[in-house]
Amino acid sequence: MAVVFKKTRGLTDIPTHYCPGCTHGIVHRLVGEALEELGVLDIAIGVAPVGCAVLAYKYFNCDMHEAAHGRAPAVATGIKRVLPDNFVFTYQGDGDLASIGTAEIVHAAHRGEKISTIFINNAIYGMTGGQMAPTTLVGQKATTAPQGRDEAHCGKPIRISEMLATIDGAKFVERVTVTTPAHVRKAKKAIKECFKTQIEGKGFGIVEVLSTCPTNWGLTPEEALRWLEDNMIPYYPLGNFRRPEEVE
Amino acid sequence: MAKVLMKGNEAIGAAAIKAGCKYFFGYPITPQSELPEYMARELPKVGGVFLQAESEIAAINMVYGAAGAGARVMTSSSSPGISLKQEGISYLAGAELPCLIVNIMRGGPGLGGIQPSQTDYFQATRGGGNGDYRLVVLAPANIQELADLVIEGFDIADQYRNPVMILGDGMIGQMMEPVEFKVPKKRELPEKDWATTGTLGKRKPNIINSLYLAAEELEEHNKKLQAKYDEIRRKEVKVESYNIEDADVVIAAYGTTSRIVRTAIAKLEREGYKVGLIRPITLWPYPYDEFNKINDNCKGVLTVEMNAGQMVDDVKIAVEGRFPVYFYGRTGGMVPTPDEIVGKVKEIYGGEK
Secondary structure (H helix, E strand, O other): OOOOOOOOOEEOOOOOOOHHHHHHHHHHHHHHHHHOOOHHHHEEEEEOOOOOHHHHHHHHHEEEEEEEOOHHHHHHHHHHHOOOOOOOEEEEEEEHHHHHHHHHHHHHOOOOOOOOEEEEEEOOOOOOOEEOOOOOOOOEEEEEEEOOHHHHHHOOOHHHHHHHHOOOOEEEEEEEEEEOHHHHHHHHHHHHHHHHHHHOOOOOOEEEEEEEOHHHHHOHHHHHHHHHHHHHHHHOEEEEEEEEHHOO | OOOEEEEEEHEEEEEEEOOOEEEEEOOOOOOOHHHHHHHHHHHHHHHHEEEEEHHHHHHHHEEEEHHHHOOOOOEEEEEHHHHHHHHHHHHHHHOOEEEEEEEEEOOOOOOOOOOOOOOOHHHHHHHHOOOOOEEEEOOOHHHHHHHHHHHHHHHHHHHHEEEEEEEHHHHHHHHHEOOOOHHHHHHOOOOOOOOOOOOOOOOOOOEEEEOOHHHHHHHHHHHHHHHHHHHHHOOOEEEEEOOOOOOOOOEOOOOOOHHHHHHHHHHHHHHHOEEEEEEEEEEEOOOOOHHOOOOOOOEEEEEEEEEOOOOOHHHHHHHHOOEEEEEEEEEOOOOOHHHHHHHHHHHHHHHOO
C-alpha cells in the first residue's frame, strides 16, 4: 500500500499534553516537518520556553535545551556561538517572548543572531491558567483582567512582529495563523523560509503564529478558531514584514 | 613560563584562556570590567567568542546555552550583577552544567558602592537562587592563587558538572602581582556525551533540563545532586592554616583580608602573642574539620571579614561551641587595618599582655 502521509521524523512518538483544539500541535508538526525537509533535523538544537510549550523538549526529535522564562533567545545565542554550523531554534509563547523575555528577543534580533524563533501568540497565559498577557486584546477577559483588558489601565496589546521588523538584524519576520488548511500551508512556507534565513547565514528570523487557547478563552475548538479570525487578525494583521532580500 | 606582572582581573582572563575557555558572555560593571575588556581583546585571537550581552540575566543564560552545548565557558560580574545572574545559576546547577562564574565583590546592599568588599559570602555559599543547590566557591588571596584556582576551577566544574564561582573582593581584581600560568594536577574528566551538539542521526536526542513535574522524580534528582555535593565535600576542601595547634587566639579570614590578618599576626608575635590563622580557600565546601585541630587552650576564634560577619555562621558551625567566637569587620568598602585587628585580638586576651 502506498504511503500518502506519515508523521514527520521531526517529532517524537510521545503524546503531547496540549488541550483539545489547541493549535500548538499543528505548529509542532510544521516545525518538525520543516526541520526534516530542510535536512537540519540531525544538526538542530531547539530551545524550549516556560509556558504551555515547556515540555516541547519531549516532542521535538532533536537535541533540546529547556530555558528559563523568556530567556530562550539568550540560551540559543550561547548555543549558536559555540556551534555556528548547527541549526538553532527557539519555540516561545507570548508570555515568554512578549513579556518577560522582551529584552532577550529584541537584542537577539538586534545582534542579527543566526537563530530562528517560532512565536506562539494566543493572547493569554495558557499554562498558568488564563491570566492577561501583553498580547491580550482590549476588552478580552482574563483571570487577572476580570472586566476585560482596560486600555487606560494597562495599555494596548503589543505587536511583536511590527516591532521586530524595525530592527535591522531581523532578516525574516512574518505573522501567520493555522485556522484553515490554506493558512496552515502558508504557515509552513513561512517557517521554512524563516529557517532558510538561518541556514543561509543571513541572520535572525521569526514567525509569529496566531494561535488558539480554547480552554482559557472558554470556547469550543471551532468557536476559538472563529474568534481568532474575527478578533485577533484585525488587530494582528497577517503577512510578511521582512525578507532578507528586502533588507539588503 | 616566566612570571608576568598582571592585574587580577586580567590574570583571570589569561588563566581562563590557558584552561581552554573560549567563550565569555558578560556585561560591564565596576570593579571587574578589565576582565571582559581583556577577553574582548584576547579571545578572538584563540578562535573564541567574546559577547557583551544586553544584561547580566542574558549573559548567564548565554553561558547556560554554551555550557549545554559542551563548551568551556565563563562569565564575570560584581555583586549587583551577580544578583541578577542568580536565576541562570540555579538553572545551571539544576541542569548540572559546568561553567565558571567570577564575582569581584563590591559593597552592598542594593547598588552599594564600588570599593572592595566580601559582602556576598552568604549569597555565594548559601545559594542566591532558588532550590537546594551548591556552587563550589573559591576564594583566592593573591593573584597567583587566583590564576591557579581559575584554571583548576574549570576542571572542578567539568568533573562534577557543576558551576564553580571565583569569589574575590575588589582588591583581588584591581591589584597587580607577578603571576605564572601553571597546568594543574590532571583530573579524570568525564566525556561530555550529554551535550546538545546535534544528534547527527546517530543517537537519541540529548536534553538539557531542570524541570521534573513528578514529585518523585524531582526528589530523585535532588538526591542525586546531594550525593554529588557530598562527594565534593569529601574531596575538594582547600584550606591553609598557621599555628593553630599552639595559638591562644585563632583568626579565620579569607581572600585579601587574610593578608591583612597575617600582617597583624606578625606584629602580635613580635609582642609575644600566639595567634593562629585558618584561611578557607574553598568557602563551599567549607573546611569545618580544620577547626578541630585548634588546641583546647585557645581563648577564642576571631573572624575577620569585609562585611558584617557572614562567615561567622560557618565558624560557629565548625567550632560547635568549643570556643567563643568573635568578629571584627568593616563594611561599605572600608578595609580593616592591621592595627584594628591587633586591637581586637588584645581585647580577646583581656587587654595588653
